[in-house]
Amino acid sequence: xxxxxxxxxxxxxxxxxxxxxxxxxxxxxxxxxxxxxxxxxxxxxxxxxxxxxxxxxxxxxxxxxxxxxxxxxxxxxxxxxxxxxxxxxxxxxxxxxxxxxxxxxxxxxxxxxxxxxxxxxxxxxxxxxxxxxxxxxxxxxxxxxxxxxxxxxxxxxxxxxxxxxxxxxxxxxxxxxxxxxxxxxxxxxxxxxxxxxxxxxxxxxxxxxxxxxxxxxxxxxxxxxxxxxxxxxxxxxxxxxxxxxxxxxxxx
Numbered sequence: 001x002x003x004x005x006x007x008x009x010x011x012x013x014x015x016x017x018x019x020x021x022x023x024x025x026x027x028x029x030x031x032x033x034x035x036x037x038x039x040x041x042x043x044x045x046x047x048x049x050x051x052x053x054x055x056x057x058x059x060x061x062x063x064x065x066x067x068x069x070x071x072x073x074x075x076x077x078x079x080x081x082x083x084x085x086x087x088x089x090x091x092x093x094x095x096x097x098x099x100x101x102x103x104x105x106x107x108x109x110x111x112x113x114x115x116x117x118x119x120x121x122x123x124x125x126x127x128x129x130x131x132x133x134x135x136x137x138x139x140x141x142x143x144x145x146x147x148x149x150x151x152x153x154x155x156x157x158x159x160x161x162x163x164x165x166x167x168x169x170x171x172x173x174x175x176x177x178x179x180x181x182x183x184x185x186x187x188x189x190x191x192x193x194x195x196x197x198x199x200x201x202x203x204x205x206x207x208x209x210x211x212x213x214x215x216x217x218x219x220x221x222x223x224x225x226x227x228x229x230x231x232x233x234x235x236x237x238x239x240x241x242x243x244x245x246x247x248x249x250x251x252x
Contacts, residue, residue, distance in 0.1 A: 101218070105131060108176025108216045108231070112206055115184050120251040121209045127234065130162070130215025134230040138217035141166070141228040145221055155232060163211060163233035165202045174218050174227035180206065192249045196240050208237025209246040 105126065113123040137150045147168050155162040167174070167182045186203035197204075205211070211233040218229045237246060 101135075104174075104176045104218055105216045106176065108179055109214065111177045111180035112214065112231075115180060116207055118250050119207050119209075119248050121207055121248070122212075124214040124233075125212060127213040127215045129157070130213055130232040130234060131217060132215070133157070133162070133217075134215045134232040135217030135219075137164075137232075138219040138228050138230040141168075141230070142219035142221045142226075145223060145226065147228065157234060160234075161236055163205045163208070163236035163238065165205050165231040165233070167202070167229045169227045169229070171225055172227070174229050176216065179216075179218070179229040179231070190247075192244075192247065195243045196238060201238055204243065204247045205233055205237040206231070207247050208233065209248070210235055210242075211237050 109126050116123060133155055137154065141147060147166050149164055149166065152161045155164055165183055167179055183202035183206050186200040190197060190200035190203055213234045215232045218227060220227050
């Protein structure tokens with residue numbers, strides 16, 4: 001049978017079944033070419049493995065201590081950077097401004113909630129998103145040097161217009177507590193038996209029971225004499241027809 005497939009199958013069937021050295025010698029002579037093929041395959045596999053080991057070894061970047069030191073050790077050392085005095089002054093001023101504005105917002109929130117508690121209204125939660133809107137409009141007022149409400153599209157959030165209170169103070173630093181005192185002073189002119197009133201809209205908004213969140217902003221005007229303050233409320237207050245349930249008188 002000259003079929004190669006049959007010869008190979010026959011080789012493996014007879015492998016290990018010889019009973020004497022003579023049978024083994026006959027088996028080796030009869031299937032010498034199969035042994036040759038097996039040996040060649042083994043040699044080829046060894047050569048391929050050696051080539052792959054050499055190839056990947058050469059491609060791997062060798063570790064260099066000096067390189068590691070430069071990238072990791074030296075970079076972790078404290079570096080002295082020379083900052084121009086003008087830049088340093090601006091950085092310190094910005095840092096001080098951030099700190100004082102945080103204190104301003106905290107004082108404003110505490111004062112606002114203190115007044116709301118007098119009317120048995122729930123406390124407001126501070127919102128950083130509303131604070132950004134408030135600060136943006138406060139900055140605009142400081143450049144305009146006048147007090148006016150922002151356009152409705154400016155304070156639109158989640159498809160609703162936000163409530164907005166404004167104030168200014170001349171030649172005196174505007175604190176969060178002062179701002180709330182100014183707005184709450186309008187309560188003296190408010191008639192709790194009536195609906196919306198022009199002279200007390202800041203007061204009614206800061207007390208509005210249905211408002212849940214607030215953000216604050218302030219700025220010193222460009223001329224240096226006036227301070228401008230802004231509060232943004234969500235949901236908005238001063239809704240016609242809903243004053244009685246949202247602006248109750250002082251709770252005794």
